[in-house]
Amino acid sequence: MSLIYKLKTAQPTFLHGVHDYLGEIQPFAERVGNPLLKVPMVALKSLEWAIYRWHKTPIRRFYGVKGNELIYMITNACNDRCPKCAIWERPESRAERLSLERFLVCLRRLHQNLYQVTLTGGEPLLFKKDVLAIAEEAHRLDVPMVTITNGRFIDQEFLETYKNFGHILVISVDSVQRDKWNEFRGRKNFDIVMPKILLAREILGDRLRIQSVLSVESEAEVEKVIEWCRERRIQHNTQMYQDFGTTFWRSTATPQQMVEDPTPCAARKNICVYPNGDIVKCFDHRRIPVAKTPLGNIADQDIIEILSSKRSVEVSRAMKTCNLPCKSMSCNKPQVELFK
Ligand SMILES: C[S@@+](CC[C@H](N)C(=O)[O-])C[C@H]1O[C@@H](n2cnc3c(N)ncnc32)[C@H](O)[C@@H]1O
Ligand code: SF4
């Protein structure tokens, strides 16, 4: 039912306790509709709150599933120009970027509750040194890592180092035909990247995965990618096209069809970090009224304090029943549904 974080900081004061109690009980009491049930429900809730405080102090908790995925959008910048994606249009300045050290602090703080750290972007391998430093620390902390890349900057040295950490590399491929590849990437780099994918298969073995985006434009090509992967025994995942701020590609399903699927959104497991260190619970947070602005920023705040705040609890709660097309993104699905 809840997440429990061990907080290795100083013991909280009495005032912290009062604040924590009210922050949790007040919104709970407001949600109990039946006036006759208010008192008994608040009493039970208070008992539950007290057990958690007594059980292990100091602790912080907030509602969510146990086991988080920390997803770091390490940069908006990219060396490709895919028409399906507009992230590359808003590269952050050097001054805006979160320092590597602050991300590592966040990773260390959360590692006991992480089942995975995922690096995405923009193009993560524009910051290859940082990716390898995070991979090394994740390995040391025993947290599995996944890096999603367009593959352009992988090379033998990177692959061999990455392999030693035991992590997974996902390369995005929407076509295995030269012309379509070049059209889908907005860059003529099929002949550069394809040999790198084959090298990655050789070095990483089944730790190499391929992901494709399914849209009206890519549908026929994605079928061929799946076949290409099957022949090489590479696990593949298909991600439904979403509106990433461009109008060049179109979805194969209507928004209505996407939300008719009864599978609930699993994004409550996520702790998402923007390139500047802003924290959100899902990258589509602006669609949730209470989550429009970030929950905090790890450049100068502690991640557990951010996640334990009253608003984080509220956001996590609102996400329980959120049902929007973005739930079909891979990062918002349970892990078991990905890469077959
Ligand atoms: C935004 S990219 C960042 C990582 C890296 N640059 C890459 O392309 O793999 C992360 C994943 O999102 C996918 N993607 C890009 N645009 C998308 C869209 N409009 N809808 C759904 N997925 C998209 C990419 O193909 C990739 O697999
Ligand atoms: S999908 Fe990835 S490779 Fe393509 S433009 Fe977006 S960030 Fe770059």
Ligand code: SF4
């Ligand atoms: S449906 Fe979309 S906005 Fe709602 S919680 Fe899931 S990812 Fe976030």
